Amino acid sequence: MQPEAFSMEGRFFKGNLHTHSNKSDGILSPSEVCKRYENAGYDFISLTDHLVGRYDYPIVDTKEFRNQNFTTLIGAEVHSGSMLNGELWHLVAVGLPLNFKPPKTPDFSALPGMETANDLAKRCIDTGAFLSIAHPQWSGLVLEDALSIDNFHAVECYNHGSAMQERGDGFTLLDTLLDRDRRCNLTAADDAHFKKRDFFRGWVMVKALENSPDALLSSLKAGNYYSSQGPEIHDLRYENDMVLVRSSPIERLVLCGKATTSQYIECQNNEFNEIKLVRCRNSPWIRVVVIDQFGRRAWSNPIWL
Ligand SMILES: [Zn+2]
Numbered sequence: 001m002q003p004e005a006f007s008m009e010g011r012f013f014k015g016n017l018h019t020h021s022n023k024s025d026g027i028l029s030p031s032e033v034c035k036r037y038e039n040a041g042y043d044f045i046s047l048t049d050h051l052v053g054r055y056d057y058p059i060v061d062t063k064e065f066r067n068q069n070f071t072t073l074i075g076a077e078v079h080s081g082s083m084l085n086g087e088l089w090h091l092v093a094v095g096l097p098l099n100f101k102p103p104k105t106p107d108f109s110a111l112p113g114m115e116t117a118n119d120l121a122k123r124c125i126d127t128g129a130f131l132s133i134a135h136p137q138w139s140g141l142v143l144e145d146a147l148s149i150d151n152f153h154a155v156e157c158y159n160h161g162s163a164m165q166e167r168g169d170g171f172t173l174l175d176t177l178l179d180r181d182r183r184c185n186l187t188a189a190d191d192a193h194f195k196k197r198d199f200f201r202g203w204v205m206v207k208a209l210e211n212s213p214d215a216l217l218s219s220l221k222a223g224n225y226y227s228s229q230g231p232e233i234h235d236l237r238y239e240n241d242m243v244l245v246r247s248s249p250i251e252r253l254v255l256c257g258k259a260t261t262s263q264y265i266e267c268q269n270n271e272f273n274e275i276k277l278v279r280c281r282n283s284p285w286i287r288v289v290v291i292d293q294f295g296r297r298a299w300s301n302p303i304w305l
Pocket residue numbers: 077090134135
């Protein structure tokens with residue numbers, strides 16, 4: 001068995017799904033943000049400025065920054081409703097229409113009577129967007145918060161801007177959601193504002209036939225991608241209790257599964273590695289993590305066995 005990201009035709013395109021410009025609280029213009037990512041070798045980004053009244057509800061039209069080698073997905077970080085800790089929700093919606101009706105969210109606080117995060121999430125998904133729960137650890141978001149959203153595609157499991165503040169993790173939330181049978185995927189993203197060195201450290205590799213917004217978006221929603229801080233995963237398959245991984249050179253190959261099940265092998269910088277399912281053998285899902293000699297990781301989406 002081979003996840004579709006590795007069996008389907010096409011190639012991997014590198015993209016950042018979460019970043020800000022001076023249309024909200026970033027410091028660079030939208031064109032400069034696009035130029036920096038393009039020059040750094042990215043195939044696409046989504047500019048996701050904060051959709052709040054303080055910034056006049058920006059959904060930035062980045063179409064003019066597209067060219068033969070680089071494309072953009074229209075997006076926004078959307079906010080409405082209160083998490084259990086009383087703070088405002090942060091969701092990242094990629095693939096929004098430019099005329100998306102913003103919620104009534106004047107600033108970064110949760111107010112009584114505002115649209116719930118679940119209703120806002122549903123409206124985003126109904127337009128065809130790819131929706132992820134942003135930086136859960138930074139937000140102080142708990143499992144009950146995530147379970148209150150009926151439908152979303154992914155948990156942002158590595159947010160580099162939040163990691164700079166030691167709050168970049170989303171894997172605890174993801175794994176507990178998977179244990180509740182919520183079939184969601186994961187993302188890594190920069191959440192760059194360019195005020196500090198908060199860029200080029202977390203991205204997705206999306207498998208698609210072409211570098212077009214429609215092809216990228218449909219692969220994102222189908223989960224045909226992996227997330228990375230550096231390592232590349234070229235192939236991943238599952239045969240007779242063995243997981244086989246072809247990647248850039250790695251030091252460690254890890255499988256994570258339900259509850260307490262996880263296991264790993266050490267890999268001596270090899271590019272082809274295989275691991276036999278032992279502790280994870282009876283888990284309904286596994287996810288594969290590869291780690292290089294610098295400690296940088298790449299993560300597969302969860303695979304349901
Ligand atoms: Zn945020």
